[in-house]
Amino acid sequence: xxxxxxxxxxxxxxxxxxxxxxxxxxxxxxxxxxxxxxxxxxxxxxxxxxxxxxxxxxxxxxxxxxxxxxxxxxxxxxxxxxxxxxxxxxxxxxxxxxxxxxxxxxxxxxxxxxxxxxxxxxxxxxxxxxxxxxxxxxxxxxxxxxxxxxxxxxxxxxxxxxxxxxxxxxxxxxxxxxxxxxxxxxxxxxxxxxxxxxxxxxxxxxxxxxx
Numbered sequence: 001x002x003x004x005x006x007x008x009x010x011x012x013x014x015x016x017x018x019x020x021x022x023x024x025x026x027x028x029x030x031x032x033x034x035x036x037x038x039x040x041x042x043x044x045x046x047x048x049x050x051x052x053x054x055x056x057x058x059x060x061x062x063x064x065x066x067x068x069x070x071x072x073x074x075x076x077x078x079x080x081x082x083x084x085x086x087x088x089x090x091x092x093x094x095x096x097x098x099x100x101x102x103x104x105x106x107x108x109x110x111x112x113x114x115x116x117x118x119x120x121x122x123x124x125x126x127x128x129x130x131x132x133x134x135x136x137x138x139x140x141x142x143x144x145x146x147x148x149x150x151x152x153x154x155x156x157x158x159x160x161x162x163x164x165x166x167x168x169x170x171x172x173x174x175x176x177x178x179x180x181x182x183x184x185x186x187x188x189x190x191x192x193x194x195x196x197x198x199x200x201x202x203x204x205x206x207x208x209x210x211x
Contacts, residue, residue: 003139004106007149008125012118016045016054023060023112025146030061030109032102034125035116036070036191036211046116061109068098069113071124071211072191082194084211086128086186099132112143115211120144120155121162122189124211127182130155159185 007026011019023031031051038048045051052062071084078088089095105111113125120126120142130140130152140152156178163181191211 003137004103005110005139005141006102006106006133007110007112007141007143008120008130009112009114009143010117010120010123010125011040011043011046011114012116013043016051019046020054020058022143022146026110026112026141026143026149028060028110028112030063030105030111031055032069032105032111032113033062033064033115034066034069034071034113034129036066036072038064038066040116063101063105065098065101065113068094068101069129071115071128079193083187083192084124084190086124086190087183089128090132095132099129099136102129103133103136103138106138121158121185124186124190126152126155127186127189131182156181 007028009019009022009026009028014022033048033051038046038051040046045054048064052064055062073079073084073089073092078085078092080088102111102113113129115123115125117123117125120130126142130142133140134152141149142152142155143149159181160174160177163177163184
């Protein structure tokens with residue numbers, strides 16, 4: 001049985017036309033916007049209302065799921081030491097409902113979850129939402145450019161390399177190494193209430209931009 005496919009894409013600093021080309025290349029027919037704050041001062045064509053209208057003109061559906069699947073939680077209980085805790089967020093009922101909505105929608109549409117960061121490893125759409133979708137049986141594919149899309153397993157290989165876990169213990173299960181690698185990466189890139197000058201990601205977005 002073929003797994004349900006769900007894509008991930010970051011708008012980064014792209015023009016709308018370049019962004020649309022990526023969607024068309026991947027044959028995307030619907031966008032699930034997982035930004036907590038669906039606005040961009042520098043790139044207003046990615047503001048929620050503007051983007052929804054433009055996508056409709058190009059026959060691509062749009063749904064905002066930033067409240068359910070966003071990376072910037074509203075509850076203080078979902079932070080650890082001032083940083084958004086993805087493991088806690090994944091256990092919230094509203095998150096599970098949003099996840100199921102994307103999963104079920106993918107049976108009708110070719111859905112891409114969208115956030116602002118270019119690199120999936122800098123973004124909760126990969127480290128939180130993508131990981132959770134894989135756990136419920138989806139095949140998650142990350143659109144890196146017009147000519148390159150990679151599977152979530154490839155992303156996890158990079159995650160292990162970044163955490164220096166790929167050869168840490170030849171006898172440790174991959175799943176165990178990944179838990180630590182996900183946790184370490186999330187601590188570096190997740191939204192922080194303490195970061196007055198958030199570091200820049202590879203996609204040109206600040207640590208908390210669009211999260």
